[in-house]
Amino acid sequence: MIPPSASRTTEPDIRRERRAMIDTLLGPGHADIVLQGGEIVNVLSGEIYAADIALQGEYILRTGDCSELIGPETTVIDVSGKVTMPGLIDAHMHFESAMLNATEFTRLSLASGTTTVVADPHEIANVLGPAGVREMAEECSQLPNRIHLRVPCRTPDVPGVETAGVDIDFNSIPEMLDYPTVDGIGEIQGVAAPKLVYAHTPEVFDDVIASTAYAEAHGKIVDGNAAAIFDNELAAHIIAGGTEISCHETTTKEEAVEKLRNGVFVLMREGSTQRNMAECIRAYTEEGLDSRRLCLCTDDMLPDDLAAKGHMNDVVRRTVAAGIGPAVAVQMATINPATWMGLRNVGTLAPGKLADLLVVDAVETMNPAIVYVAGRQVALDGELVIEIPRYEYPDSVKHSIMRGPVSPEELSIAHDGPTAAVRVIGLIPDQNLSAEIDAELPVVDGIIQASTAEDLLHIAVVERHGHTGEVGRGFVHGFGMQRGAIAETVSHDTHNIIVMGTHVVDMAGAVNAVIALGGGIVLFADGEVVDQLPLEIAGLMTDMLDAREMASASARLTAAAQSQLGVTVHGPFMHLAFLSLATSPTLKITDRGLLDVTSYTIVPAAM
């Protein structure tokens, strides 16, 4: 099987195939496959009705009564009682969030009916630059689903307040847009806060515009990132992105209304920890806005959810459960994103389209029965029936920690006097934003101490890309941790080493164990590693586990964090990893220090 992402069907092939289909239709001849006796979700007309589907080669011949197209050589699939729809599209996601390579993600995603994935390799790009993107593109080009990569146009997100492994700007764009499977530019986070960026670093706009204009001139797509901006700011963001951008960071009805009115494709996020569909959908259900630019996406999926619930089929199920008509819900994961992406050959069930299909028991339950890609059955009852070989990344991406050990002293904050008034990052569960809290902490031997009683822990970010070796230090509230430390190389978006703990000695131990591991997550207490998960690809993902193994490893680590370190928040590693995200409010931490995101300035931890 030629991987669809890599396939370059030639014009002579297309001519031959189309003539052969016409021979079958008018000969009359017989289809290769007929799915008979079920219903279809016709996302073109917005209807669900009884119809067969006839396939030939990689394509759909037609829908409707296809009995005349059945001959002795036709494979007839009885789908009575079932519903067939176009293969689902995830309009925006990051493989890295599941800590799996694209191959292992695909293994479960495809089996549950997601045949097209728009993936943004933003995390590996922050660590390894274009070289990392190229490796992921290479992997994606060999997979049987359709992957559309969107390359970042800038790393780090906010220059001057954080340090990425490689700085990407317009100069890298022409090369990256030529990598296999790349069809556009990923979320333009560098101008996510237009007023702030314009006030501080207006030249960032020139760079972003250079990239997006280049992309547009080459027929590529641009993803926006327009969290909570309106009016002139929203217009400026849209214009920086080009004429038709998306936004997957819409969290309120008011935002959804404003963005739809301004031509933004609103990708309603329903990932593992961030769920915005129920709110965004109100623009359609309550305000009656046209739904054609509402799409669904996951952004960040935990491996546990992928293994237990599926991928876009679960998102569609939740959308139907929220009261949206089944045909409209399926449109949001098929024709709507396909239209946005300019894809004319997938996302609908019509003559001549690629036969990417998902057969389910019912749209309300979305349990996958059969999945086809390009006319070939790839999954049955939620399990792949094709071989997808394990994929191993080259060594070049597996040694991404470019620093030596850290000492407890480097993680400490000195202070004069018996106590210190400190600025604390307040964790907000299920959000990638944070609060800013004022607190008072004791000082011992001139060093500010954590307070487990008040749930005030140390937090630090240790530069690990070999540039400065700097350490940003501060305090955090909300994890409930009682002993030890947690360190990880997943730390948005520049992915330095983030560490939190009750004491700087265990914190240094955790960081140094992560370094020794070559990247990953380490739980550390009383001088010993409690548990660990190696993430050897850029410190973000692993080749060594499949999705189900990763799901159980992730569950094991979470349980250990809770039972042995006393952590109370769910999903502690993903929550911790977002505390360094420099583009979302309010108080964050980077390798440069505590970051006030409302002003893009580094502020002291102790006042």
Next chain:
Amino acid sequence: MIPPSASRTTEPDIRRERRAMIDTLLGPGHADIVLQGGEIVNVLSGEIYAADIALQGEYILRTGDCSELIGPETTVIDVSGKVTMPGLIDAHMHFESAMLNATEFTRLSLASGTTTVVADPHEIANVLGPAGVREMAEECSQLPNRIHLRVPCRTPDVPGVETAGVDIDFNSIPEMLDYPTVDGIGEIQGVAAPKLVYAHTPEVFDDVIASTAYAEAHGKIVDGNAAAIFDNELAAHIIAGGTEISCHETTTKEEAVEKLRNGVFVLMREGSTQRNMAECIRAYTEEGLDSRRLCLCTDDMLPDDLAAKGHMNDVVRRTVAAGIGPAVAVQMATINPATWMGLRNVGTLAPGKLADLLVVDAVETMNPAIVYVAGRQVALDGELVIEIPRYEYPDSVKHSIMRGPVSPEELSIAHDGPTAAVRVIGLIPDQNLSAEIDAELPVVDGIIQASTAEDLLHIAVVERHGHTGEVGRGFVHGFGMQRGAIAETVSHDTHNIIVMGTHVVDMAGAVNAVIALGGGIVLFADGEVVDQLPLEIAGLMTDMLDAREMASASARLTAAAQSQLGVTVHGPFMHLAFLSLATSPTLKITDRGLLDVTSYTIVPAAM
């Protein structure tokens, strides 16, 4: 002003313009123009509400409350009480039908708010081949509206039963697709009747597929022509055209439903003589199908209507009058066709889009108040305020009649016996289809005679492209003509000379007068020219009249046909011109003879 059709904005220009818009939005600065105090039709959200529109250079800055963007240098246009919408799009039309060149058509069309026109130069192509298409493309590239030409992939429509000036096939496609303003392939009439073509000339499919696959590979669009076909036939037609085709030949609700379900963009025709919107729209109003692939078009406009009623504004007005919500009706002439055409920069009012705007008094009346193209006011109260110079085609396209005079004998049908049983073409008013009627006619001196008493006239098509000189002969019913003859070089689709009359002597006189004129329409009686209209461009259009002059000339000729020749049908010249259209049922006439369109065979006039 750079003609939009020809403009090739460079990437550095775009970068500069976008940065300048961002400077205005975030500076904050001031817009060039603000349309203040009115309502907008937001085709993105499907709403109509109060909002200003701010423009800068060629673009829309934003909509909403734009008062902060007004400065001393801003031109503020008071549009209170008015409604602004995106400039309208005619999704399918032929300039030739109005007998005007594109320049004169544009003069009225643009003034009434149609800023984008998809034009199919199918008629000039049948006469002059690629050379004619190139001349029209050259003209279109100099006009201020946005013209998208769709080149024919085959002339004649039905090889073997009619003779075109130049035979076009795949070999001409690469060259023609490179002409200025060309964005696709026009209606694929050659496979409009798939079963018939497949049975008689299956190789036509290979040729059409070669052209459409080439077009697709080069990012071009393909128009279908799927009149009254269903099931396997419709699927075969769609596949021959590629994956996403249009059809402007849909005349029943059932057809509209079937086509929408199969992914066809249904271009509801509301031209001068063929009106299908009221029927097609029932797929939406009665069956509840998604309206996003329903578009509006005119196909063929008479100059009289263009002058008296306007262009797409009149079509939208009629659609609203038919009970369609105003925002939905406007979508059908803006975002829907723009989406089909893959145009991301027109068809909506959003930041960064080209400022093509139509301000009207109300969506119910659609009287044009102001029209903008690319941020420049081009019309006010239905009159252009920019200069569009008259355009003269080169001499090379003005001498397209390649034959000498015809004799009365060549137009006669010999027969033995006192009477003859004849096959008669039955005119059906307001349709391009015809009936087949059996009749009995007297024979004098071995020649079959017409019968004005029974409204049975002679009809003939005289080959005029210099290939065969042949004459096809027959009889016609339905015009009510009492004396003389009418001849014209407008004669779909190959545009030989079609002539009808009460007597072959006057018919020969009419044909020879048309030849002497170098193409056009001639009314002839009792040995003299009664009236005539020169159409010197390919025998189809003229440079010499503007639309209003053409409207009165056309009205004058029609009046003369009625008062002096006794014609009773309205629009006699357009009706006559369609009696040679070989792709629409039932009995037609070409230069090869009477054509039975249901079997694509030439049949004798006398049995």
